[in-house]
Amino acid sequence: MLLAVNSDPAFIRGIKRKVNIAYRTDVGKTRVANEDAVLVLINSNNDIFVCAVADGMGGHKGGGTASATALDILRKRLISLDGKDVEEYVRSLEKIVADINDELLERARYDTSLQGMGSTITACIVHENMMIVFHIGDSRLYILHENQLKQITKDHSLVQRLVDEGRLTQDEAATHPNRNVLLKALGSTEHLTADILEVPLPPNVKILLCSDGLTSMIGDNQIKEILQKNTCEAATDKLIAAANSAGGRDNISVIICDTGEMM
Numbered sequence: 001m002l003l004a005v006n007s008d009p010a011f012i013r014g015i016k017r018k019v020n021i022a023y024r025t026d027v028g029k030t031r032v033a034n035e036d037a038v039l040v041l042i043n044s045n046n047d048i049f050v051c052a053v054a055d056g057m058g059g060h061k062g063g064g065t066a067s068a069t070a071l072d073i074l075r076k077r078l079i080s081l082d083g084k085d086v087e088e089y090v091r092s093l094e095k096i097v098a099d100i101n102d103e104l105l106e107r108a109r110y111d112t113s114l115q116g117m118g119s120t121i122t123a124c125i126v127h128e129n130m131m132i133v134f135h136i137g138d139s140r141l142y143i144l145h146e147n148q149l150k151q152i153t154k155d156h157s158l159v160q161r162l163v164d165e166g167r168l169t170q171d172e173a174a175t176h177p178n179r180n181v182l183l184k185a186l187g188s189t190e191h192l193t194a195d196i197l198e199v200p201l202p203p204n205v206k207i208l209l210c211s212d213g214l215t216s217m218i219g220d221n222q223i224k225e226i227l228q229k230n231t232c233e234a235a236t237d238k239l240i241a242a243a244n245s246a247g248g249r250d251n252i253s254v255i256i257c258d259t260g261e262m263m
Helices: 059-080 086-110 158-164 170-175 220-229 232-245
Strands: 002-005 020-026 036-042 049-057 121-127 130-136 140-145 148-151 195-200 206-210 252-258
Touching: 020 036, 020 049, 020 232, 036 059, 036 252, 049 059, 049 206, 049 252, 059 086, 059 121, 086 121, 086 130, 086 195, 121 140, 121 206, 140 220, 148 220, 158 170, 206 220, 206 232, 220 232, 232 252
Parallel strands: none
Antiparallel strands: 002 036, 020 252, 036 049, 049 121, 121 130, 130 195, 140 148, 140 206, 206 252
């Protein structure tokens, strides 16, 4: 099983599709430490792959600990499922999310320097023509298909709630002073559940997972253009460069998967 956490860009072939995956995380222009983490796993049968982005909060120590802990637990639990069918992965998700949440709460109880820490998580499990997405917070997953960019996840944020209630437009939400206020995050409360979505996956789709260090700096139109015109590897670099050129006010993490044709 392949693992990549907080790594430089990589190129992966496998699965029953010819899948290309590139990933990168960057500290940005203003932060002194990177509190994001990324994870890419492919099972030993080359027929299931998992990608995840986590964005920690709670300061240099707390945020980095939260995101790293979240993805380390996810990694260990998924590795223990290697060789099982994808349905077993899906059945395990609620328990995995609960265990991550409990671990973060427990660490914060016994280490005052970690109090207030938390993390987003946005992840996907891909098998053949289906993708399972699980999500907490405001990191995002998009798909690009037939030149249309679609946001699959919905932010668990104050401004998204205000948009849903008709009190803000999407444009107003993008610049709202409270746009970083989350309503749900790992480590924030007991009995936390993730959004779990089943998404059909046609051929030749690009999947983008990213932290809000990307989406708070550049808009969907720019993201779409970069994804359309570039390979996974080039698009990963160009998205991060664009976010940094726009100010780079947060850590930036990007995973891009090109699913290709079924083999």
